[in-house]
Amino acid sequence: MGIVSPGFFGRRRRDDPALPPGQYLTEGFPVLSAGPTPRIAPDEWEFTITTETDQVHRWSWDEFLALKQDDVTQDIHCVTSWSKLGTSWRGVSLDTLFESVESDCEFTMAHSYGGYTTNVPLDDLLGGKAWIAHEFDGETLEPAHGGPARLLVPHLYFWKSAKWVRGLEMLRQDEPGFWESNGYHMYGDPWREERYW
């Protein structure tokens, strides 16, 4: 146990077994980003998966909405210590997007409008573990939270769930993305508290 601060009681919103170590519950939805919020109109938006052979798989907004849609309820965990339980999203599973993609790579880099990047192993995107989400709580995803669409990888810290996502690049070798180059962990498992290097 750490150093006890006499007279500190706190709020004790920590008894929930769904809460990873070091996290506290929040009812709000904090916004954390490194710069201004990009505002991308759906008709300018497209999503691509680029393979190691430079093959580009491309979806326009309408093509993306025409794909099979999943409704998912997931807990999310931010590295800055808040967690939000039971959030509901609508989006397209990465399994659906990868159906037609041929690649031998184990690693991916997510790229966002505005220049943000984050690395995620392919294994962590497939198998019903990740989505490109465009609705939150039954509403269109707001720009501040990554609208029109963001990556949603709920089992990793939320900085991996790139906002304003525009594509995935297949990588032969793991490489750090934006926060990973600025002191954050390469993988980011909340249950192992992989916050910083």
Place this chain on the structure above:
Amino acid sequence: MRTGWNVAEVIGVTQETRTARTLRLRLPGLTGHRPGQHVDVRLTAEDGYTAVRSYSVASALPGDELELTVEELDDGEVSPYLVHQVAVGDQLEVRGPVGGWFVWDPADPSPVQLIAGGSGVVPLMAMIRAHAAASPGSTAPFRLLYSVRSPDSGYYSAELDELARSPLLSVTYVYTREAPAGSGITPHRLDAATLLAAVLPVDDHPAFFICGATAFVETVADWLVRAGYPADRIKTERYGGTGSRP
């Protein structure tokens, strides 16, 4: 980079305003920090319950000392404890300083425009202090636009007045609730026109650092992008909260 929990000793406390206090900490083994970085502070209750919050480093000190300035939120879990209870001689668990993005690099000659709402001035003050300490090393012009509720809610007022005598720093206050007595200024929230009149022009290609409550940072960054400032020159730090718009 120091990423584990370390024990810091509180070696000084100063009341900054009616609702904010500056804590001076000694963190053995620390060898300085970059202006704009933050630390995580962890409080542990007697039964083992813990709470962690981030606080920007306010100081630009070499060596193993650093200062934080914490604003009390009425319904807050951690900030009232840091503002009222912690005393000289107490120990606190601290992780960091961390962060390599929202930092000013003294070797960067670009003009710098700082924009703060309330306690968001803390990491910007670290940049101002580092800049002043580097002079005549750094000749980068610095400007601070600081939105405060009233004259007595501004942090570091006397020091900022003193530093602003240098031609390399100018400070503009916006008073949202109450302006200085006899100034003839009408208190108002920061609006796009006031912002654009106060900040360095687009042609100077300034580096922006904006910090404050989330809504403040969102709004200000949007105004700048709409006015033609390139988004990749604008760095932001959002302190959370949903209240306090500019």
